[in-house]
Amino acid sequence: MSHEKGNANMRRSLVFAALVASAALAAPQTPKPPVPPGPPVRPVPTPIVRLCRDPAAVFLIARGSPLGPNRAVLDFEGQVVNKGNAAFVSPPQQARAQILESRPQGGAPIVLADKPLDNLAPGRGLVVTVRRAFTRNQQFPPTFSLLLSYDPDILHDGNPENDDCDQSNNRVDLAGAVIDHEWPNMVIARPR
Numbered sequence: 002m003s004h005e006k007g008n009a010n011m012r013r014s015l016v017f018a019a020l021v022a023s024a025a026l027a028a029p030q031t032p033k034p035p036v037p038p039g040p041p042v043r044p045v046p047t048p049i050v051r052l053c054r055d056p057a058a059v060f061l062i063a064r065g066s067p068l069g070p071n072r073a074v075l076d077f078e079g080q081v082v083n084k085g086n087a088a089f090v091s092p093p094q095q096a097r098a099q100i101l102e103s104r105p106q107g108g109a110p111i112v113l114a115d116k117p118l119d120n121l122a123p124g125r126g127l128v129v130t131v132r133r134a135f136t137r138n139q140q141f142p143p144t145f146s147l148l149l150s151y152d153p154d155i156l157h158d159g160n161p162e163n164d165d166c167d168q169s170n171n172r173v174d175l176a177g178a179v180i181d182h183e184w185p186n187m188v189i190a191r192p193r
Contacts (some may be wrong), residue, residue, distance in 0.1 A: 010139035011097050014140045017050065029053070029134060039192055046056055047091070050086070050151065051166075052085075052086065052087040052161075053085040053086050053087060053166040053167070054083065054085045054087050054088065054089040054121075054162065054163070054164060054165060054166060055083060055084040055085035055089075055165060055166050055167045055170070056081055056082070056083050056084075056085075056089050056096070056098075056118055056121055056149055056165060056171070057081065057082055057083070057084045057125050057149075057167070057170040057171065057192070058079065058080075058081055058090065058098075058147045058148065058149055058170060058171055058172055058173045058192060059080040059081065059082050059126070059143065059173070059192070060079070060080050060147075060173060060189055060190060060191050061077060061078070061079045061100070061146070061147040061173045061174075061175045061189070061190045062077065062078045062079075062187060062190075063075050063076070063077055063145065063175055063180050063181065063187065063188045064076045064078075064186070064187045065135065065184060065185055065187075067103070068134075071136055071137045071138050072120050072134070072136060072137070073134075073135045073136075073137055073184075074132060074133070074134060074135065074136075075132070075133050075134075075135045075145075075180070076130070076131075076132050077100050077113070077114070077129075077130065077131050077132075077133065077145060078128060078129070078130050079100050079114075079128065079129040079130075079147035079173070080126055080127075080128055080147075080150065081118065081121070081127050081128075081129070081147070082121075082124070082125070082126035083122065083123050083124065083125055083126065084123075084124075084167075084170070085166060085167075086123050087123060087162075087163065088120065088121065088122045088123065089118070089120070089121040089162065089163060089165075090119070090120050090160075090163060090164070091118065091119050091120075091155070091160070091163030091164040092119065092163075093117030093118075093119040093144070094117075094152070095151065095152045095155050095158070095163060096117070096118035096149070096150070096152070096155065096163060097115055097116065097117060097118055097149070097150045097151075098116045098117075098118050098129045098148075098149055099112055099113075099115050099116075099129070099148050099149075099150055100113045100114040100131050100145065100146070100147055100148075101113065101116060101145070101146045102110075102143045102144075102145055102146075103143060103144045103145075103150055104134070104141070104143050104147065105141045105142075105143070105144070106141060110146070113115075113131045113133055114129050114130065114131035115129075116129045118149060129147065133145075133183075135177070135180070136179060137180075137181050137184060139177065139181075142176070142177025142178050142180070142181060143177045144173070144174055144175065144176050144177060145174070145175045145177070146172060146173065147172065147173045148172050148175045149165070149171035149173065151165065152165075159180075170192050173190050173191060173192050174190060174193070175188060175190035
């Protein structure tokens, strides 16, 4: 009898467990609250790189060789470099690199050297050279300049590849008085 009693107890335990399990399944489950959305994902903007073509007058050098007490020959060398991030491409007649001589008394400057500024890759340059007689110890010595000269309509010609994005660095001046003062040393002028 005790064996039958043990089996009856086990059956009751199994029935009770089945009832508890079915009650748990039948009871409505409380829904889990929705996960709040995080901040919206925004695409990272691609930086816009502005193409800049910037031919620049970098320096003008004068080296002197004496010809007599107040006479000399000056060798000028001007350096132009494209400081921009895009190639400068222009028809040769629209952009020029020039070495000029200007007199303090006025008048049009004298073009001593003229070179086309037609194709300069970023970081590339060109050199303009000229040899010129010079009289030392003048009361009103001339000024020598390296100048980038553009046609007046170059910004409106429909060719963006020859638009200079920074025209503030297109000239370097070297005063004759400085050449006299530093004589016979080489003189270098850089943009201001």
